[in-house]
Amino acid sequence: MSKVLGLTGGIASGKSAVSTLFKKQGAAVIDADLIAHQIVEPNQPGLTAIIAAFGSDYLLADGRLNRQKLGQLVFADPEALQKLDQLTHPLIRQEILRQTVAYRAADRDLIVYDIPLLFETGYDQLCDAVLVVDVAPQIQLVRVEQRDHLTEAAAKARIASQMSHDERLARADFVLDTSKPIDDLPKTFAAFWYSSAFQKFLAN
Ligand SMILES: CC(C)(COP(=O)(O)OP(=O)(O)OC[C@H]1O[C@@H](n2cnc3c(N)ncnc32)[C@H](O)[C@@H]1O)[C@@H](O)C(=O)NCCC(=O)NCCS
Numbered sequence: 001m002s003k004v005l006g007l008t009g010g011i012a013s014g015k016s017a018v019s020t021l022f023k024k025q026g027a028a029v030i031d032a033d034l035i036a037h038q039i040v041e042p043n044q045p046g047l048t049a050i051i052a053a054f055g056s057d058y059l060l061a062d063g064r065l066n067r068q069k070l071g072q073l074v075f076a077d078p079e080a081l082q083k084l085d086q087l088t089h090p091l092i093r094q095e096i097l098r099q100t101v102a103y104r105a106a107d108r109d110l111i112v113y114d115i116p117l118l119f120e121t122g123y124d125q126l127c128d129a130v131l132v133v134d135v136a137p138q139i140q141l142v143r144v145e146q147r148d149h150l151t152e153a154a155a156k157a158r159i160a161s162q163m164s165h166d167e168r169l170a171r172a173d174f175v176l177d178t179s180k181p182i183d184d185l186p187k188t189f190a191a192f193w194y195s196s197a198f199q200k201f202l203a204n
């Protein structure tokens with residue numbers, strides 16, 4: 001029977017890099033960020049709902065969602081973020097569950113839920129265990145600023161819209177620290193994968 005491992009962590013903690021290593025080990029990865037992007041492609045129901053709620057100012061000239069503009073709004077305004085979440089999360093959930101059914105039917109040994117808001121949205125209840133990708137908060141801030149080209153204030157607002165670092169860690173079954181440079185990640189991941197605790201999880 002398939003095992004489901006939740007993979008979560010704060011923004012820019014390194015989940016995508018870690019999920020690539022899970023794929024190399026043969027795991028089936030369900031990527032919530034990717035699904036969140038797909039449901040707001042032109043002609044998809046998520047985009048229609050967002051434009052109905054927020055207005056056509058949030059469309060680019062080519063008909064795609066203006067992600068930057070919507071991000072500036074919602075990460076500075078908790079009520080707008082809540083409204084966006086109410087529109088998008090049911091659509092994301094439907095697709096996560098569809099993929100889960102397909103991977104279970106294919107009898108995949110390990111299904112990984114790569115979901116930034118895993119605890120916030122209750123997906124941990126569908127997981128057999130949760131791995132938290134952790135990064136020292138001061139390094140996380142720099143990564144968000146650099147990767148997403150955000151000011152320090154905007155980066156802090158995005159981090160603050162998620163569960164706190166300490167609360168996430170307290171709810172983890174496994175923790176993988178990505179504070180070291182990315183070149184070290186394969187070694188850190190191998191140490192986690194071959195640890196007796198994770199091997200026991202896979203075997204039971
Ligand atoms: C607001 C949007 C348009 C900004 O797009 P942008 O391209 O700048 O960011 P992107 O989608 O690549 O997300 C980057 C990271 O931001 C964080 N993040 C995204 N959405 C949220 C949210 N609703 N709450 C808290 N953090 C979030 C995650 O860590 C994510 O990995 C976009 O994030 C969005 O549509 N969010 C709602 C959907 C959602 O909840 N996605 C998270 C998957 S569960």
Ligand SMILES: Nc1ncnc2c1ncn2[C@@H]1O[C@H](COP(=O)(O)OP(=O)(O)OP(=O)(O)O)[C@@H](O)[C@H]1O
Pocket residue numbers: 009010011012013014015016017018033116143147178179180181182183184185
């Ligand atoms: N040791 C490391 N492990 C993972 N990522 C690292 C590491 N060092 C630096 N990075 C960088 O941190 C950034 C964030 O990584 P990644 O995109 O994998 O995070 P994420 O958790 O998937 O982010 P988000 O949830 O915000 O999409 C990338 O630019 C990546 O190159």
